[in-house]
Amino acid sequence: MIGGGVATAVAATPHYTLTVAPDAVQRYTGINNNGDAIGIGMSGSQSGFVIKAGTTTPIFLSTAADPGNAHQFTDAHAINDKGEVVGDIFPSGSPNILRAARWPTAGATGVDLEVDPAQPFFDVEATGINDNGLIAGRTVDPASKVTAWTVNGREITRLPFLPGGAQARARAVNNTGLVVGGSAVSASAASAAAWQNGRVRDLGVLPGGNFAEALAVNSAGVAVGVSNNTPSGEGISQRAVEFSGGKVLDLNIAGTGPISNSTANGINDSGVIVGALPNGGAYVYRDGVATDLNTLIPPGTGFHIINATAINNNGTIVGTARKGFGGRTFGVLLTPAA
Numbered sequence: 001m002i003g004g005g006v007a008t009a010v011a012a013t014p015h016y017t018l019t020v021a022p023d024a025v026q027r028y029t030g031i032n033n034n035g036d037a038i039g040i041g042m043s044g045s046q047s048g049f050v051i052k053a054g055t056t057t058p059i060f061l062s063t064a065a066d067p068g069n070a071h072q073f074t075d076a077h078a079i080n081d082k083g084e085v086v087g088d089i090f091p092s093g094s095p096n097i098l099r100a101a102r103w104p105t106a107g108a109t110g111v112d113l114e115v116d117p118a119q120p121f122f123d124v125e126a127t128g129i130n131d132n133g134l135i136a137g138r139t140v141d142p143a144s145k146v147t148a149w150t151v152n153g154r155e156i157t158r159l160p161f162l163p164g165g166a167q168a169r170a171r172a173v174n175n176t177g178l179v180v181g182g183s184a185v186s187a188s189a190a191s192a193a194a195w196q197n198g199r200v201r202d203l204g205v206l207p208g209g210n211f212a213e214a215l216a217v218n219s220a221g222v223a224v225g226v227s228n229n230t231p232s233g234e235g236i237s238q239r240a241v242e243f244s245g246g247k248v249l250d251l252n253i254a255g256t257g258p259i260s261n262s263t264a265n266g267i268n269d270s271g272v273i274v275g276a277l278p279n280g281g282a283y284v285y286r287d288g289v290a291t292d293l294n295t296l297i298p299p300g301t302g303f304h305i306i307n308a309t310a311i312n313n314n315g316t317i318v319g320t321a322r323k324g325f326g327g328r329t330f331g332v333l334l335t336p337a338a
Contacts, residue, residue: 015296016317020303021331025049025058028318028331030079030310036106037318038076038085039331048076048087050106059106063089074101074110078128078172086113086126086135100126100137100151113151115139126151128172128179136170136179148181148195160200162193170195171225172216180223180243182213192225192243203243206250214243216266216310224264224273240264240275240285253283253290266310274308274317282308282319293317293334305332 028039035053049058073090085103101110123140135151148159148170165184183193189210192203205212212227223243238261242249253262264275273285308319317334
């Protein structure tokens, strides 16, 4: 066992094939059930991209004002099974900091979602999209107040806060329209939250903690994310957790020392979870056991996986790896070995 809750597989037995993205790709941020992967790389400037299943060439996401990606930044945060991508753009010369955007296909021009369009210095980001086209996101105003919203067609819905709170962030949405994220419950505490049909529900926090946030959700409504188990300022330990059945389950992916952070970034419909380890590695969690992904790839690759960001229903994982100690990062795709 590693870190109190991570099993070590036999290193000589590869369980995944490792595909390293082209040099222009810095990291993967998501993958759909067709195997289309998204992430962030460089194409003149920082650009979101899509790599279609079975290919290795990134299709960079452009905007009408910058079709060649020469100066505008774009980010890709989520992709649905229809190939629609959402994220954000940084319009060059605009007083706005960040604008939420949607790309209907990988090669299409990005479209501003028009959330808070007339507000200068507002940071607006789309974070999730389901197969019905429902988009979730968040806005940060100049006073750093965070609000959550959804966009359905041209209809923008502001999501309510949990009782006692005045801030909320939406992170993901499933095909039933369940949105997950987090909401403040006081000036010094926040809880994981879920929204559906205009109502907000508290998903909870680990005992002893004062912060939790859901980062992903599957079709059954099981969410994963993070929670601390001690109040801020008392040796924070951020734990990878599952939110299910009204309970918060610590995945027991422990590190050493008073501060040891792990995260649960993604979950598929089989309940398999992926995330980041406290020691700078990445894991896959299945049937109550977390396994270091670096023990499940062929030996001798020279790459060390440092984060797993998403997993699809076929079990394919995307994440980030580093080559050599202190080396640059690459997007990596892990495909279950036959």
